[in-house]
Amino acid sequence: MAEAPPRTQALLLLAGMIWGTSFVAGKLAVEGTDPYLFSAMRSLVSAISILPIFFLYKFDYAIFKSKAVWGIAFLNAAGLILQNVGLTYTTASNTVLLVDINVVIVAVLAAIILKEHLNRRTVAGLVLGMGGVALIATKGDISTLGGGSLIGDLLVFTAGVAWAMYIVFTTKELKKGYELVHFTSAMILLTAVFAVPIGLFMTADHSVGAGGISLALYSGIFCTTVAFMLYNVGLKSLGATTTSIILLVEMVFGLFFSFLLLGERPDLITMIGGSLILLAIVVISFKGLERSRIRRRA
Numbered sequence: 275m276a277e278a279p280p281r282t283q284a285l286l287l288l289a290g291m292i293w294g295t296s297f298v299a300g301k302l303a304v305e306g307t308d309p310y311l312f313s314a315m316r317s318l319v320s321a322i323s324i325l326p327i328f329f330l331y332k333f334d335y336a337i338f339k340s341k342a343v344w345g346i347a348f349l350n351a352a353g354l355i356l357q358n359v360g361l362t363y364t365t366a367s368n369t370v371l372l373v374d375i376n377v378v379i380v381a382v383l384a385a386i387i388l389k390e391h392l393n394r395r396t397v398a399g400l401v402l403g404m405g406g407v408a409l410i411a412t413k414g415d416i417s418t419l420g421g422g423s424l425i426g427d428l429l430v431f432t433a434g435v436a437w438a439m440y441i442v443f444t445t446k447e448l449k450k451g452y453e454l455v456h457f458t459s460a461m462i463l464l465t466a467v468f469a470v471p472i473g474l475f476m477t478a479d480h481s482v483g484a485g486g487i488s489l490a491l492y493s494g495i496f497c498t499t500v501a502f503m504l505y506n507v508g509l510k511s512l513g514a515t516t517t518s519i520i521l522l523v524e525m526v527f528g529l530f531f532s533f534l535l536l537g538e539r540p541d542l543i544t545m546i547g548g549s550l551i552l553l554a555i556v557v558i559s560f561k562g563l564e565r566s567r568i569r570r571r572a
Contacts (some may be wrong), residue, residue, distance in 0.1 A: 312473075
């Protein structure tokens with residue numbers, strides 16, 4: 275597995291931080307706006323925000339001929355819609371847990387499809403990270419998972435599965451030599467090709483609630499365009515499993531912004547869970563530092 279410089283890992287962590295805010299933004303948005311409509315609005319904003327790339331760069335339009343790229347974009351659109359719809363039925367904590375459990379799915383798929391090696395440090399980071407996610411989402415009581423509607427839980431879990439497949443197949447496609455800017459731009463545009471018509475067709479109420487437009491602008495520009503640009507840099511430089519573990523940091527920032535914007539105060543269990551996630555990130559980072567030291571000594 276290729277190692278990336280600290281700057282690349284920092285960009286990946288920044289993507290996780292931005293996505294950490296998306297849970298708050300999404301929950302606030304679907305409280306006043308139809309989740310299908312919000313999904314369409316967010317995708318449309320992100321597609322418009324990426325259009326300048328097609329004029330500023332010598333874009334390779336051959337990428338649109340790839341069936342795999344279209345399939346990956348569909349997975350991304352499906353994940354977006356499923357999460358937003360699920361948020362209207364289940365709790366935010368259930369959503370975080372059942373979406374971020376894709377880390378486990380990524381590890382399995384990466385081993386099967388990408389032939390990535392699951393070494394001890396990766397497994398340790400995986401266990402620590404998922405343990406932290408479980409503590410934060412359940413508050414140490416697994417029975418709290420029953421607090422949300424079953425249909426909502428299934429929807430957000432399916433969103434997590436879709437994004438796990440997105441991560442693995444994107445990793446595979448990026449190894450074919452696509453330019454990062456070209457691939458990410460095409461992905462965002464094609465995601466809108468699926469999400470906008472599906473979202474508009476499924477929308478029952480076309481009225482936009484308070485803050486719906488501003489939340490769509492924020493989510494579309496930052497949580498989609500900016501975050502995906504940062505994330506794909508890390509995804510190309512690191513393996514799918516390592517990348518997904520590092521992105522567990524979105525849980526930490528998700529809690530922080532929940533406290534900052536929603537007034538939620540983390541309890542002891544939450545702080546312990548956050549510490550486990552940070553420890554998982556340290557474990558993965560130290561693996562890269564150790565290898566870089568070995569290369570310098572050679």
